[in-house]
Amino acid sequence: MDGWAVAPVNVEFSSLSPPVLAFLLAALSLLGLGLVAAFGGLAKTRFYKTWGCGINLTPRMEYTATGFVQPIKRVFSAIYQPTVKLETELLEESRYFAKRRRFESRIEPVFQKYLYDPVVAFFIAAADRLRIIQAGSLHLYLTYIFVVLVLLLLITI
Amino acid sequence: MSQAVLLVVAQTMVLLALSPFIVGLIRKVKARLQCRRGASVFQPYADLAKLFKKQPVVSTTTSWIFTATPYILFASTLAAGLLVPVFVSQTPLNFAGNIIALVYLLALGTFFLMLAGLDAGSAFGGMGSSREAIVASLTEPAAILSIFAIALTTGSTNLSTIVHKTALLQGIDTAPSPHLMALAALFIVTIAETGRVPVDNPATHLELTMIHEAMILEYSGRYLALVEWASGIRLLVFLTLIVNVFAPWGIATTLTPVALGVGLGVYILKVAGMAVLIGVIESMFAKLRLFRVTDLLGVAFILALLGVLFFYILRG
Numbered sequence: 001m002d003g004w005a006v007a008p009v010n011v012e013f014s015s016l017s018p019p020v021l022a023f024l025l026a027a028l029s030l031l032g033l034g035l036v037a038a039f040g041g042l043a044k045t046r047f048y049k050t051w052g053c054g055i056n057l058t059p060r061m062e063y064t065a066t067g068f069v070q071p072i073k074r075v076f077s078a079i080y081q082p083t084v085k086l087e088t089e090l091l092e093e094s095r096y097f098a099k100r101r102r103f104e105s106r107i108e109p110v111f112q113k114y115l116y117d118p119v120v121a122f123f124i125a126a127a128d129r130l131r132i133i134q135a136g137s138l139h140l141y142l143t144y145i146f147v148v149l150v151l152l153l154l155i156t157i
Numbered sequence: 158m159s160q161a162v163l164l165v166v167a168q169t170m171v172l173l174a175l176s177p178f179i180v181g182l183i184r185k186v187k188a189r190l191q192c193r194r195g196a197s198v199f200q201p202y203a204d205l206a207k208l209f210k211k212q213p214v215v216s217t218t219t220s221w222i223f224t225a226t227p228y229i230l231f232a233s234t235l236a237a238g239l240l241v242p243v244f245v246s247q248t249p250l251n252f253a254g255n256i257i258a259l260v261y262l263l264a265l266g267t268f269f270l271m272l273a274g275l276d277a278g279s280a281f282g283g284m285g286s287s288r289e290a291i292v293a294s295l296t297e298p299a300a301i302l303s304i305f306a307i308a309l310t311t312g313s314t315n316l317s318t319i320v321h322k323t324a325l326l327q328g329i330d331t332a333p334s335p336h337l338m339a340l341a342a343l344f345i346v347t348i349a350e351t352g353r354v355p356v357d358n359p360a361t362h363l364e365l366t367m368i369h370e371a372m373i374l375e376y377s378g379r380y381l382a383l384v385e386w387a388s389g390i391r392l393l394v395f396l397t398l399i400v401n402v403f404a405p406w407g408i409a410t411t412l413t414p415v416a417l418g419v420g421l422g423v424y425i426l427k428v429a430g431m432a433v434l435i436g437v438i439e440s441m442f443a444k445l446r447l448f449r450v451t452d453l454l455g456v457a458f459i460l461a462l463l464g465v466l467f468f469y470i471l472r473g
Contacts, residue, residue, distance in 0.1 A: 005252045014314040020253040021236065021262070028232035031169075036379045040209030043378065050216040050277045050375060063275060063283020071291040075451045 066105065073107060080107040160412070161249035165239060168248065172238045175425065176389035177201035179396065179432045184360075186436025201389065205382050213378025216277040226273035227376070227383035230266040234387045237262040238394045242320040242401055244420035245409045251317035256304045259316070259398075260297065263350070263391065267293050270384075274372035285371025288447060292356065292368065292454070296349045299457040303342035306335045306464030307402055316402070324405040334471070338464035340403050345457035347395040349450070351388070354439040356450050366444060393428065396435075400427040 007015035036042070050057050073082045085104040091097045133144075181198035188195025215224065240254045240262070254262070267289065274286035308314040311322050349356045352369035361367055373384050401408060404427070409420030445453060 007252075013312065014255045015252045016255055016258055017253040020250070021258065024236045024239065024250070024253065025229075025232045028169075028235045029228045031235070032228045032231040032383055036209065036383065039206060040211075040379050040382075043210070043212040045378075046212055046214045047217045048214050050218055050279045052279060057278060059278070061280055062278045063280060063287065068275075068283065068287045068290070071287055071447065072294070074448065075291060075295075 079110055082107045164245060164249050168239055168243050168245075169235065171243055171421070171424075172235060172390055172393060173386075175428070176386065176393040177205060179393050179428060180389045182429060182432045183436040183439070186433050187360075187440050190437065190440040201385075205386060208377075208382035208385065209379050211378040213376075213380050215377075215380075216279075216375055218278050219276045219375075222269070222272050223276045223375070224380065226269045227380045227387070229269045231383045231387045231390075233262045233266040233269075234390045234394065238390055238397070240316060241394055241397050242317050242405075242408065243397055244424040245412070245417065246321040246324050246405065247317045247410075251315055255314040256308065256316055256319075257301070257314065260300055260304070263394070264293065264297065266387065266391070270372055273375075277375040279375060281367075281371045281374050285368055285374070288368045289372060291447075292349055292450065295451060295454040296346050296457070299342055299454060299461050300346045300350070302458065302461035302465060303339040303346065306339035306342075306461060306468060309465065309468045310335055316398075320401050320405045320408065321410060323402070324408050324410055335464040335468040336403065338460045338467065340399070342457045342461035342464065343399055343402075345453060345460075347399060348435075348438070349454060349457075351392040351395055353435060355442050355445050355453060358444050396428050396431040397424075400424075400431055 004020055005015045005017035052061070073080055083104075083106055085102075087102040088098050089100040091099050133140075178198060178201070181196070181201045184200070185195045185198050237259050239248070239250050240259045242248050242251075271286040271289050271293075274282035274289070276282070304314075307319060311319045313319055313322070348354070352359050357368040357370075358366060359369065361370065369388065373381065376384055401424075407419065407423030407427070409416040
């Protein structure tokens with residue numbers, strides 16, 4: 001099986017063969033098709049609307065991204081710290097009717113705030129400092145080239 | 158070479174043929190414990206045959222993902238099953254993938270099933286996918302860690318090597334505690350990944366409690382048959398993993414006809430025993446609330462982590 005598998009120095013420990021796995025997946029999908037043909041024949045598919053307890057589904061009833069991540073947000077609430085704010089302005093005549101509602105839901109962007117932002121800030125600060133030597137003067141750049149050439153010559157000697 | 162191909166084909170046949178029986182056996186055990194006679198253990202075969210013959214109905218709002226998913230799920234689950242030693246300790250496809258490949262082949266099927274659940278646009282499918290996402294993302298670290306605990310004790314992440322060495326009692330130089338903790342963790346993972354009772358209820362179609370059933374609600378006919386068969390195979394693969402990694406004795410370590418026959422017989426007995434155990438557990442516990450499931454999976458993760466730590470501590 002040489003040439004087909006990725007393995008560390010110690011072959012006993014582990015080995016993995018993506019091409020064989022890909023071949024296996026393709027072959028087994030064909031097996032699935034074959035089983036379908038063998039057991040049932042290929043009855044023509046009927047197309048019909050999605051089942052929705054007898055009412056007509058509208059796009060508004062679909063699962064949204066916010067709804068989808070709700071369990072993850074809740075389980076890892078210590079990390080993401082989700083906050084929900086609902087402000088309601090009621091009518092003066094009756095407390096049962098709202099004049100205006102404002103809903104706000106946000107999570108703490110943990111990775112953005114504590115991982116990426118510090119790295120970006122560091123490089124921007126470093127670039128700001130380094131701007132001093134890149135002032136746009138052609139004479140200065142020619143001097144740099146000259147200095148580097150001299151240095152390289154000195155090193156090779 | 159031809160011997161290797163024959164073994165792979167035989168293993169595919171065993172997985173395909175045995176998985177509906179295991180599902181039927183669990184249902185029978187549950188029925189008996191509820192003082193019912195229950196359907197025959199061979200009922201799932203009849204169900205599959207009937208589903209294959211029925212005309213499928215597909216939602217008009219779906220994309221190609223919906224019709225491709227049953228085949229992808231079936232193929233990835235079966236491919237995962239071929240990496241596990243079933244009745245022969247040294248599978249020919251051992252080199253193709255280690256235990257990490259196994260976990261992620263199963264995850265590939267789960268991923269597509271989640272997409273298919275969202276595809277039809279029904280709220281039930283979305284709910285099922287959303288819940289499956291959290292359960293799958295919490296079981297994955299526990300599964301990987303428990304398997305690492307075993308891999309450390311045997312010095313290999315390839316399942317055939319692990320099973321072969323354990324079957325011949327080679328290279329097990331540490332105390333059994335990492336193994337036992339990994340076993341407990343993997344058992345919880347099995348229950349969660351195959352949608353069994355404390356986590357999900359495979360027998361329910363009650364909308365507010367289901368996970369797996371909610372995702373496959375839109376499937377019918379041959380597509381449903383493939384999805385059901387794949388989930389049966391998935392259950393069998395996990396049970397095989399448990400029995401063969403932790404108690405592989407009896408498995409065929411050589412390729413003589415007698416050893417192969419004994420290996421197959423012992424394998425069916427062991428897996429049937431595990432199925433009875435799952436049936437008893439399903440009858441003894443009530444389903445957990447969704448947000449209590451995370452506690453159970455947390456326990457599995459901690460157990461697996463302890464298994465890994467104990468290996469290093471005991472080795473000194």
